[in-house]
Amino acid sequence: MTKPYFSPPWWAKNPHVQTILPVLTKVDRPPLSRQRLELEDGDFIDLDWLSQPKTGAPIVVLVHGLEGSSDSHYARRLLQDLAQQQISAVVHHHRSCSGESNRLARSYHSGDTQDLHACLAMLKQQHPGSALLAVGYSLGGNVLTKYLGERGETALVDRAVVVSAPLHLAACATRLKKGFSKVYQSHLIKQLQQKVRDKLNNPQLAALMPVSSDEVAQLSTFHLFDDKITAPLHGFNGVEDYYHRASGLPFLSQITRPCLVLHAKDDPFMNDEVIPANSQIATAVTYELHNNGGHVGFIDGGTPFRPRYYLEKRIVSFLIHSDKSPC
Incomplete structure (x- = not known):
């Protein structure tokens, strides 16, 4: 397969434009419904549903970044795209990120895979015929990478995309x-x-x-x-x-589920130590390193007032259409 091509417009080549402009130009978010998952330690996490799946239809699970939520710019855009395609999706909130403080002194962190597993196990129990397709952004991408590597063949995710993850x-x-x-x-x-x-x-x-x-x-x-x-x-x-x-980097080599990892060389949150060597990447992992894109940006057109994005096209092509080119 030819590697999908991403190129920013002239006005969005700067990594800080790629990183900040998406925050300033958020799209409307589709209506969501909330489900609370009680955890074994007495705490809780909240899940925001775009729509419940039809029998046997896949569910896209969004795992947000540090201090993100279903209101984050990247979550809004993907939810909007999935709503237009009538694809079920749910946002997994980390503890304390759904608008209500969690009950315990502890909160969440970059390697916390237990809460994600609890969420996925609940989804599998309630929707046993649905494939779980996960996308993790930034910190959520590191969590998802670590989860996939830890669990290997027992991971409850069928396909995954990791975006701008701080793997080191x-x-x-x-x-x-x-x-x-x-x-x-x-x-x-x-x-x-x-x-x-x-x-x-x-x-x-x-x-x-x-x-x-x-x-x-x-x-x-x-x-x-x-x-x-x-x-x-x-x-x-x-x-x-x-x-x-x-850190998720050591777990990349242990992933057995189809997984796309997207990084930008100019990401202002990272440096070259985050970029894995070929020997660190499992055969199930497709790794894309782009020269531009900033942090969870990847603007590829439109205007500064209404940017167009490579990111959602690439995510959907990999998760839903089994890697058909989005271009």
Whole structure:
């Protein structure tokens, strides 16, 4: 098969235009219905359904990125496209990302595959004849990669697409300390800090949190936040242990389900350490590295006021049409 071709228009060659413009030009989101999944540890995650599947029809499972949701620009666009094609889809929200704080001190992280498995197992139980087709974006893409590699032949996903995943977490944390990328880090860290403050204001959870209110503002980088918050809350021995054990890159070689991985060389969240060597890629994995695209961007036309995207065409072609060219 000829590798699908992506080329940005002249006005969207800059990686920050590719990354930021999609946020500023969100499309309308189709109506969604919510389902709550109670977890074994007493917590919950919320699932937002585009539509329930007809008997035997596939379900596309969207796994959002850091602090994303069904309202994220990429989720809106894919849901809109799937609605037009009458394809069932559901958004898997990470804990605390559906608009309501989760019940426990812990939250979610880049290597948390247990919640995803619980979601997929529930979908399989309720819709046993439906193939599960998953797409993971950014952090959600790392989670999906790790899940597929961990589970191998027992993975409950039939086909998958991974978009702009930070497969080498330590390298990505370092990249986000530099240049304009610090703007993205600051934006996301502020959201994470607020969620920590909310839990510190809950008397039942405050005693379980590993930092005090005075310390939260000092956690201004992902490296500091993950060392003081993410690692201790989720059973890791410090930030380096977390980054090593949660990174998806080592799991690429263990994937047995058909999986498309999309990266852009100019992604401002990453550097070359995220790019796998050929020896690290399983035969079931199709790896596409594009020169441009930014972070979860891949604008290929339209206008700055109404961009057109390569991303959704490529996702649907791989998941639904078994890799027929979208072009």
